[in-house]
Every structure is written in C-alpha cells, then in structure tokens.
Amino acid sequence: MPDLAQLKQKYRNRDRVVHAIACDGTIRASVVVSTVTAQEAQRRHSLEPVGAVLLARALSAASAMASFLKGEERIIVEAKGSGFIRTVYAEALQLGEVRGFVEYNANVNGKSSPLGKGVLQIRKILYNKAEPITGIVELQAGNLTTDLAHYFWQSEQIPSGVRLDVTLGDDGKIECSAGIIVQALPGADQVQLRRIYQFLDSIGSLCELVRTGYNAEEIARQTLPADITLFSSTPVDFFCRCTKERFKELLLGIGEEELIHMRQVGQNELVCQYCGARYYLTSEDFDELLEQLRASRN
Numbered sequence: 001m002p003d004l005a006q007l008k009q010k011y012r013n014r015d016r017v018v019h020a021i022a023c024d025g026t027i028r029a030s031v032v033v034s035t036v037t038a039q040e041a042q043r044r045h046s047l048e049p050v051g052a053v054l055l056a057r058a059l060s061a062a063s064a065m066a067s068f069l070k071g072e073e074r075i076i077v078e079a080k081g082s083g084f085i086r087t088v089y090a091e092a093l094q095l096g097e098v099r100g101f102v103e104y105n106a107n108v109n110g111k112s113s114p115l116g117k118g119v120l121q122i123r124k125i126l127y128n129k130a131e132p133i134t135g136i137v138e139l140q141a142g143n144l145t146t147d148l149a150h151y152f153w154q155s156e157q158i159p160s161g162v163r164l165d166v167t168l169g170d171d172g173k174i175e176c177s178a179g180i181i182v183q184a185l186p187g188a189d190q191v192q193l194r195r196i197y198q199f200l201d202s203i204g205s206l207c208e209l210v211r212t213g214y215n216a217e218e219i220a221r222q223t224l225p226a227d228i229t230l231f232s233s234t235p236v237d238f239f240c241r242c243t244k245e246r247f248k249e250l251l252l253g254i255g256e257e258e259l260i261h262m263r264q265v266g267q268n269e270l271v272c273q274y275c276g277a278r279y280y281l282t283s284e285d286f287d288e289l290l291e292q293l294r295a296s297r298n
C-alpha cells in the first residue's frame with residue numbers, strides 16, 4: 001500500500017509555476033519552483049555543475065514565460081555561445097511540460113564565462129500565429145538572468161524584474177532551483193514597481209525562501225502588492241514527447257541506403273537530444289522500416 005505521508009510529501013515537493021496579477025492587471029508575475037525538474041535534467045544528461053546551473057535557469061525561465069501562454073503554446077529559450085558551453089536549450093508548454101539540454105564546445109577551456117560571447121534567442125509558438133515569434137539579443141552577462149531581463153527590455157519593450165536562482169550541494173548536484181519574472185504592463189505604477197524590484201534585490205536568493213518552506217504561490221504573494229489574483233497554478237514536470245515510433249518516422253526520411261548501412265554497422269541506438277532517452281532498434285524494426293520504404297516507392 002502507498003504510504004500516505006510519502007505521497008503527501010511527494011505532492012508538496014512537486015515543482016509548480018504560478019501566474020499572478022496585481023494592481024488591476026498592470027503588473028504580472030510568474031513564479032516557478034523547478035528543483036525536481038532541474039535535478040532530473042542534470043541526471044538525465046549527466047551534467048557537470050556549470051552546465052546544470054545554466055540549464056536549471058533556462059528551464060525556470062521557459063516554465064515561467066510559458067505560464068503567460070495558453071494550453072499547448074510553447075516557449076523556447078536558447079542561449080548560444082562561443083565559450084566552453086555552446087548551447088543551453090529549454091522548451092516549455094503552458095500546461096507544465098518542460099525539457100532541455102546543454103551542448104559543450106569540445107575545444108574550449110576555462111569556466112570564468114561559460115557561454116562566452118553569443119546570443120539569447122526566445123521563440124514563442126502560439127496558436128494564432130503561423131510562424132514562431134522570435135526575438136534575439138546579444139548575451140550581456142551570460143548568466144541568463146541578466147540576459148533575460150535585457151531581452152524583455154530590448155526585444156519586447158517590457159520592463160521586467162528577473163531572478164533565476166540555483167543552489168548546488170557539495171556534491172555538485174542541484175539542490176534548489178527557482179525563478180520569478182515580474183513585468184510592468186501599460187499603466188503600471190512606478191512606485192509599486194520600484195518596491196517590487198527592491199524586494200527582489202533584497203532577498204538573498206529565492207532558494208532561501210524555498211528552504212524556509214515557501215512555495216511558488218507564497219513567493220508571489222510576498223513579492224507582489226496585496227491585491228494579487230492567482231491566474232493559474234500548474235505542476236511542472238521534466239517531460240519529453242519523444243517515442244520510439246516518432247524516431248522511426250524520422251528515420252524513414254534518411255532513406256533506404258543509409259538505413260541498410262546503419263543496420264550493417266550495428267548502429268541501432270537512438271538518443272533523444274532533448275531528454276537523453278535511449279531507444280534501440282531491433283532487427284524487426286529495421287525490417288519494418290525498410291519494408292515501409294520499399295512499399296512507398298512502389
């Protein structure tokens with residue numbers, strides 16, 4: 001029988017993002033606690049601490065921004081740099097699914113500026129738009145926090161307070177990850193805004209609030225003025241929609257010759273870049289794919 005106390009603990013520990021508004025809708029905020037998601041990402045991709053921290057921030061940012069969207073609308077946060085980290089990628093759906101990965105530059109050393117020079121690109125995939133809405137800014141600090149605030153100001157002209165906080169344990173593993181985005185919408189009161197930004201500056205780290213037992217909603221209530229309305233509160237999970245079947249559909253695109261070659265050299269492992277899942281093609285899978293290719297040719 002499942003232990004009720006354990007289940008309750010698990011539910012309490014589940015990551016969550018809340019979207020709240022205040023001051024008659026002139027200020028909005030999204031708060032995410034993404035610890036479990038970030039830990040899962042680090043484990044799946046076997047990340048060293050620097051990459052794990054940057055990915056945790058990107059996952060927080062994507063989840064927080066996605067909470068401003070609808071249903072299956074998506075946000076992609078992608079930083080590309082020339083440092084020893086080449087790519088930090090996170091993708092989130094409004095309904096709480098998030099996934100992401102880190103890519104390294106093999107020949108670059110030094111950890112002082114992990115991403116080095118580069119860009120931050122934000123893509124929004126929205127229901128009513130045929131093409132993704134894309135904004136790109138140059139990396140400022142390469143920590144993603146400053147870069148995201150800069151993006152909002154430069155690309156969307158929305159003054160925003162951003163914090164993406166991560167703490168690591170002595171073992172280099174993610175201990176806590178949390179983020180907040182506060183945005184001034186048209187008509188926002190400057191005095192209120194200044195108070196919010198000052199509050200965000202004054203707290204050492206969101207992780208300290210999390211450690212003392214605050215959840216995402218309580219952090220939103222602490223940060224925003226009293227007349228807060230909770231718009232949504234959504235559990236967040238590291239989740240990827242990849243399946244072996246989807247991979248097989250993609251393989252049909254590479255053609256018969258390449259498939260035969262893969263089979264001959266025993267290349268049967270498929271790894272999902274986004275979540276690290278591994279799938280293995282059996283002899284039957286190869287037969288099925290080749291048959292489908294031949295059938296489509298006739």
Ligand SMILES: [Zn+2]
Pocket residue numbers: 240241242272273274275276277
């Ligand atoms: Zn996957």
